[in-house]
Amino acid sequence: MSFSSSLFWSWQPSLALHIPDGFLSLPISLITWVIAIALIIVSLNQVQGKYQERTVPIMGVCAAFIFAAQMINFPIPGGTSGHLLGGTLAGILLGPWAGALVVSVVFIVQAVIFQDGGITVLGANITNMGLIGTFGGYYLYRAIRSIIGRDSWRGMAISTAVSAWVSVFIASILTAIELALSGTVPLNVAISAMAFWHLLIGIGEALITLAVVSFIWRTRPDLLYGSANSRKVVDSRPLVQR
Amino acid sequence: MLLLHLGAFHLDIDSKQATFWHSLAPRTRLLCALLMVFAIALTPNGRWWTWAIYGLGVFGVVFFSRLTKTVLLKRIAVEFAFIGTVLLGTLFRDGGEVLWSWGILRITSEGLTVLGSVTIKALLSLLTLNILTLTTSVPALLNALTALRVPPLLVATLASMYRYIGVLIKEFQAMRKAAASRNLARNNVWQRFVIGNMIGTLFIRTFERGERVYQAMLARGYQGVPVVEKVPSGGRRDVFVLTFTIVLALLGQSIYLPH
Numbered sequence: 001m002s003f004s005s006s007l008f009w010s011w012q013p014s015l016a017l018h019i020p021d022g023f024l025s026l027p028i029s030l031i032t033w034v035i036a037i038a039l040i041i042v043s044l045n046q047v048q049g050k051y052q053e054r055t056v057p058i059m060g061v062c063a064a065f066i067f068a069a070q071m072i073n074f075p076i077p078g079g080t081s082g083h084l085l086g087g088t089l090a091g092i093l094l095g096p097w098a099g100a101l102v103v104s105v106v107f108i109v110q111a112v113i114f115q116d117g118g119i120t121v122l123g124a125n126i127t128n129m130g131l132i133g134t135f136g137g138y139y140l141y142r143a144i145r146s147i148i149g150r151d152s153w154r155g156m157a158i159s160t161a162v163s164a165w166v167s168v169f170i171a172s173i174l175t176a177i178e179l180a181l182s183g184t185v186p187l188n189v190a191i192s193a194m195a196f197w198h199l200l201i202g203i204g205e206a207l208i209t210l211a212v213v214s215f216i217w218r219t220r221p222d223l224l225y226g227s228a229n230s231r232k233v234v235d236s237r238p239l240v241q242r
Numbered sequence: 243m244l245l246l247h248l249g250a251f252h253l254d255i256d257s258k259q260a261t262f263w264h265s266l267a268p269r270t271r272l273l274c275a276l277l278m279v280f281a282i283a284l285t286p287n288g289r290w291w292t293w294a295i296y297g298l299g300v301f302g303v304v305f306f307s308r309l310t311k312t313v314l315l316k317r318i319a320v321e322f323a324f325i326g327t328v329l330l331g332t333l334f335r336d337g338g339e340v341l342w343s344w345g346i347l348r349i350t351s352e353g354l355t356v357l358g359s360v361t362i363k364a365l366l367s368l369l370t371l372n373i374l375t376l377t378t379s380v381p382a383l384l385n386a387l388t389a390l391r392v393p394p395l396l397v398a399t400l401a402s403m404y405r406y407i408g409v410l411i412k413e414f415q416a417m418r419k420a421a422a423s424r425n426l427a428r429n430n431v432w433q434r435f436v437i438g439n440m441i442g443t444l445f446i447r448t449f450e451r452g453e454r455v456y457q458a459m460l461a462r463g464y465q466g467v468p469v470v471e472k473v474p475s476g477g478r479r480d481v482f483v484l485t486f487t488i489v490l491a492l493l494g495q496s497i498y499l500p501h
Binding site for chain 2: 021215
């Protein structure tokens with residue numbers, strides 16, 4: 001415990017959810033790979049069933065969209081700047097299966113082509129962000145939204161912000177546990193540092209996800225996953241209310 | 243590290259050389275690299291001789307494939323800088339004997355072992371993967387994935403994504419320029435609001451672009467099944483190199499077997 005306070009500050013948030021090669025042990029890598037491959041295969045089938053022959057073009061450009069969105073830096077309350085992780089956003093916009101597929105594709109391209117995150121730990125990265133961040137984030141969002149009120153903007157806003165924050169936070173805790181179980185970083189250091197940084201990163205994630213979703217809610221609500229296509233533009237208020 | 247690569251967006255600067263390594267089929271190169279990375283990264287901590295053997299193999303390829311060393315070094319330096327900070331977290335831990343202490347900070351022998359092991363593993367893995375992407379173009383890598391029985395649908399999606407990254411980034415930069423020229427960066431709250439709107443716009447445009455791309459693909463005779471290209475399956479050389487890599491991987495592991 002005594003070291004955690006000094007190490008707190010040396011952990012860069014930017015790396016956080018992209019574990020590099022060499023940080024996870026064989027058993028952890030294997031287990032997460034199995035989970036990730038199952039997730040990819042099932043979501044590929046689900047998406048193929050829904051989008052038919054539109055799968056390749058639509059999923060391809062949407063993955064490129066998440067990739068581009070992740071490169072945009074914005075100010076986080078608290079002084080630093082961060083970037084979008086986009087798991088929950090992908091889930092809200094595209095649905096759980098397509099969202100998970102898109103996030104997995106982004107991770108594969110980042111690992112194989114850009115060396116951002118390792119190859120042997122790709123399974124863990126996909127499990128953390130694809131399964132927990134996107135799939136889990138989506139169902140949390142849906143649950144909260146149906147409790148507060150499906151068709152009100154209030155329900156939409158609260159469920160979006162809360163699920164975005166929670167999914168980032170839980171994914172970071174899971175990453176810390178994986179690092180600790182592999183014997184790379186002591187558990188108390190890993191969890192306290194990850195939890196601290198992702199409290200802040202989660203707030204940034206929630207704010208930006210909320211801003212994106214509110215823009216689409218106002219302009220093209222039919223593009224949000226789960227909305228009936230026939231639904232009219234409910235409230236075409238001016239974009240900027242200031 | 244992404245920004246560095248995207249600045250040039252030309253990853254395979256050494257793919258046109260004519261060495262033994264380049265004469266191998268992309269599939270073989272990908273398999274060898276994957277085998278080595280898995281062997282390197284999944285070796286338990288503290289097995290220094292195993293990594294010495296693997297290092298010989300990896301540096302051998304660096305030497306014989308005539309890579310542009312400065313580019314290789316630059317990329318690894320940038321990529322490693324991101325890892326460096328996490329590495330510190332591995333050093334301070336209990337266990338083993340205390341070698342050095344100052345206040346609450348203690349460096350123990352076990353901490354040093356973990357730090358050294360993880361550093362070597364991360365460096366060698368980065369080196370291996372950078373050799374692969376410097377010498378093999380992205381289309382060749384995607385072909386290799388198809389040859390390795392990755393579902394064609396997944397490979398086609400990867401290919402389509404790779405093609406549009408550059409387009410979407412340019413589109414976003416144009417939006418950002420437009421926002422900047424209209425002074426839309428007053429304070430942090432406002433800035434987040436504007437960036438959120440920009441990302442939202444980008445999504446709407448992206449989704450519509452996807453539909454257009456689909457129409458264009460249909461017009462060119464697309465029927466829902468990605469075209470699988472014929473890829474060179476490789477000759478005797480490929481079998482030899484692959485066998486050599488497997489032997490090297492097993493040799494490295496076998497050193498610590500009796501213990």
